[in-house]
Amino acid sequence: xxxxxxxxxxxxxxxxxxxxxxxxxxxxxxxxxxxxxxxxxxxxxxxxxxxxxxxxxxxxxxxxxxxxxxxxxxxxxxxxxxxxxxxxxxxxxxxxxxxxxxxxxxxxxxxxxxxxxxxxxxxxxxxxxxxxxxxxxxxxxxxxxxxxxxxxxxxxxxxxxxxxxxxxxxxxxxxxxxxxxxxxxxxxxxxxxxxxxxxxxxxxxxxxxxxxxxxxxxxxxxxxxxxxxxxxxxxxxxxxxxxxxxxxxxxxxxxxxxxxxxxxxxxxx
Amino acid sequence: xxxxxxxxxxxxxxxxxxxxxxxxxxxxxxxxxxxxxxxxxxxxxxxxxxxxxxxxxxxxxxxxxxxxxxxxxxxxxxxxxxxxxxxxxxxxxxxxxxxxxxxxxxxxxxxxxxxxxxxxxxxxxxxxxxxxxxxxxxxxxxxxxxxxxxxxxxxxxxxxxxxxxxxxxxxxxxxxxxxxxxxxxxxxxxxxxxxxxxxxxxxxxxxxxxxxxxxxxxxxxxxxxxxxxxxxxxxxxxxxxxxxxxxxxxxxxxxxxxxxxxxxxxxxxxxxxxxxxxxxxxxxxxxxxxxxxxxxxxxxxxxxxxxxxxxxxxxxxxxxxxxxxxxxxxxxxxxxxxxxxxxxxxxxxxxxxxxxxxxxxxxxxxxxxxxxxxxxxxxxxxxx
Numbered sequence: 001x002x003x004x005x006x007x008x009x010x011x012x013x014x015x016x017x018x019x020x021x022x023x024x025x026x027x028x029x030x031x032x033x034x035x036x037x038x039x040x041x042x043x044x045x046x047x048x049x050x051x052x053x054x055x056x057x058x059x060x061x062x063x064x065x066x067x068x069x070x071x072x073x074x075x076x077x078x079x080x081x082x083x084x085x086x087x088x089x090x091x092x093x094x095x096x097x098x099x100x101x102x103x104x105x106x107x108x109x110x111x112x113x114x115x116x117x118x119x120x121x122x123x124x125x126x127x128x129x130x131x132x133x134x135x136x137x138x139x140x141x142x143x144x145x146x147x148x149x150x151x152x153x154x155x156x157x158x159x160x161x162x163x164x165x166x167x168x169x170x171x172x173x174x175x176x177x178x179x180x181x182x183x184x185x186x187x188x189x190x191x192x193x194x195x196x197x198x199x200x201x202x203x204x205x206x207x208x209x210x211x212x213x214x215x216x217x218x219x220x221x222x223x224x225x226x227x228x229x230x231x232x233x234x235x236x237x238x239x240x241x242x243x244x245x246x247x248x249x250x251x252x253x254x255x256x257x258x259x260x261x262x263x264x265x266x267x268x269x
Numbered sequence: 270x271x272x273x274x275x276x277x278x279x280x281x282x283x284x285x286x287x288x289x290x291x292x293x294x295x296x297x298x299x300x301x302x303x304x305x306x307x308x309x310x311x312x313x314x315x316x317x318x319x320x321x322x323x324x325x326x327x328x329x330x331x332x333x334x335x336x337x338x339x340x341x342x343x344x345x346x347x348x349x350x351x352x353x354x355x356x357x358x359x360x361x362x363x364x365x366x367x368x369x370x371x372x373x374x375x376x377x378x379x380x381x382x383x384x385x386x387x388x389x390x391x392x393x394x395x396x397x398x399x400x401x402x403x404x405x406x407x408x409x410x411x412x413x414x415x416x417x418x419x420x421x422x423x424x425x426x427x428x429x430x431x432x433x434x435x436x437x438x439x440x441x442x443x444x445x446x447x448x449x450x451x452x453x454x455x456x457x458x459x460x461x462x463x464x465x466x467x468x469x470x471x472x473x474x475x476x477x478x479x480x481x482x483x484x485x486x487x488x489x490x491x492x493x494x495x496x497x498x499x500x501x502x503x504x505x506x507x508x509x510x511x512x513x514x515x516x517x518x519x520x521x522x523x524x525x526x527x528x529x530x531x532x533x534x535x536x537x538x539x540x541x542x543x544x545x546x547x548x549x550x551x552x553x554x555x556x557x558x559x560x561x562x563x564x565x566x567x568x569x570x571x572x573x574x575x576x577x578x579x580x581x582x583x584x585x586x587x588x589x590x591x592x593x594x595x596x597x598x599x600x601x602x603x604x605x606x607x608x609x610x611x612x613x614x615x616x617x618x619x620x621x622x623x624x625x626x627x628x629x630x631x632x633x634x635x636x637x638x639x640x641x642x643x644x645x646x647x648x649x650x651x652x653x
Contacts, residue, residue, distance in 0.1 A: 139408075141554065141559055142554050142555065142558070144552055144553075144554060169568065169572075172571065173568050174564075176559060176564055176567050179559030179560070180414075180415055180559040180561075180564070181560075183413050183415040183558070183560035184413065184416075187407075187414070187415065187560075188412070188413055
């Protein structure tokens with residue numbers, strides 16, 4: 001769980017579908033679209049701040065998360081793909097670096113498959129989205145809040161610190177809404193698109209898959225299969241880190257993203 | 270007043286260390302079916318059907334079966350099969366299926382067909398209930414809780430139309446698409462079997478049940494909470510100019526009658542505790558998974574601050590009205606008081622509570638039939 005940084009990033013509103021979404025935008029450089037994980041909406045944290053040192057970071061809340069409306073007309077991940085293509089069009093962003101974490105990593109991969117020409121590079125952080133029998137993503141819907149926190153973070157002291165503060169009613173209701181949105185998009189098939197893996201060959205931009213060294217939500221093989229299926233992809237591992245990745249080790253994860261962007265994406269814009 | 274005999278058909282043979290919460294967090298979803306002994310299962314099914322048939326024989330107005338999945342709490346994944354087994358072995362009681370969990374069925378037309386068949390098998394004694402299914406059953410049958418309500422609504426509309434509109438017709442909805450809807454048989458009762466729906470405080474459900482004049486049935490809750498539900502239902506009906514008949518409101522509650530007050534509590538306690546502390550041991554995530562309720566409904570639930578069932582002591586369960594326990598006279602009086610306070614005209618009495626042995630269920634059923642039911646028949650006759 002990241003601390004909120006007091007900075008120039010303030011939530012903005014963008015009309016979308018039947019309502020509006022909320023997004024942060026800050027930094028300078030090439031535009032970078034960051035798609036958050038199932039948790040972590042509505043927050044501009046140290047990870048975002050670090051990325052914004054070298055990129056124009058656009059970080060929207062998914063429909064049904066954070067400050068965004070539910071947009072109930074969106075019923076599947078394919079709808080979210082068109083939603084984000086609309087967002088890029090509306091913001092007049094022609095070609096961006098795309099970074100997605102966990103559920104957002106799945107969306108990023110689907111976007112890159114759908115419209116490879118819109119993305120200069122792709123970074124997936126502990127992505128879900130592939131169907132791998134025998135290695136299913138953990139059933140986070142069935143976990144109690146303490147179980148979920150303990151599964152997300154590797155550092156026991158961090159787990160203890162997060163659990164030491166009892167959530168208020170507003171927080172419980174907000175989390176329930178966001179997990180309900182995750183259920184809308186990913187209950188069945190469970191956080192995967194059975195067709196996605198066979199389409200990864202369409203991802204023509206350079207890609208980096210960043211795995212958490214101690215991921216108890218998404219088995220490592222998911223990252224390995226993404227890295228194997230995307231033609232120009234490499235797999236790196238952030239050690240001593242749980243599935244929360246940018247929520248647990250924001251500096252190390254941001255470093256892994258920024259390094260990749262400067263080495264592989266920068267020269268080709 | 271109508272009295273219905275409600276059965277859950279639990280699996281009572283638990284391992285000795287079942288109180289180990291780490292090992293057995295629930296009796297549902299993840300409680301391995303390696304713990305199900307088929308030799309005992311076959312005895313239980315026949316015993317439980319005997320108990321329902323006996324209730325018919327001793328004059329209950331209705332006998333009630335229901336649907337649960339992947340659980341020792343209730344062994345009726347298909348209530349329609351149980352209703353069919355009872356149809357030709359009983360002759361007087363209504364048979365209430367409370368109910369078919371239509372959101373978690375893949376094919377609502379199958380439900381329309383089966384219930385229509387049951388209406389014929391029972392010679393029109395069927396009451397057709399519809400439920401959403403408990404949260405854990407959406408895990409069990411892999412249906413998104415976020416779709417549960419809209420699947421319920423669409424499946425219900427389709428089933429009712431299939432029963433009442435001459436086919437074939439087309440159905441194209443959000444969840445279901447059929448080019449040919451033309452169910453054979455149509456139901457015997459016209460326009461269709463009476464509909465019953467359980468409610469647990471959702472204003473949407475109250476309004477919908479009132480608009481359609483269905484039977485509204487409570488679920489386990491303190492008397493004070495059930496009162497707000499029944500008042501809410503009457504209020505929703507009044508808003509559309511409909512005064513609810515008492516018979517359209519049913520209190521569902523476990524009831525135990527002993528020879529006298531003291532022995533009743535001595536005997537009932539372990540079985541009531543079995544039901545609430547073991548049978549209903551389940552996490553909030555299992556009962557209300559994400560998407561199952563709207564965020565405002567969750568806020569209301571948190572505000573109500575109800576204890577999870579396993580945390581309620583026996584005396585709390587009795588005092589708050591989750592169960593009725595006592596000698597014949599006190600049970601009779603209590604039911605009379607509750608009827609006056611809550612304004613219901615039917616009861617779904619659970620007289621086979623948790624792991625009660627067959628002899629005790631038989632005694633409880635007979636005491637209820639002999640010591641309670643006639644009193645309310647007479648009262649009704651006098652009042653009428």
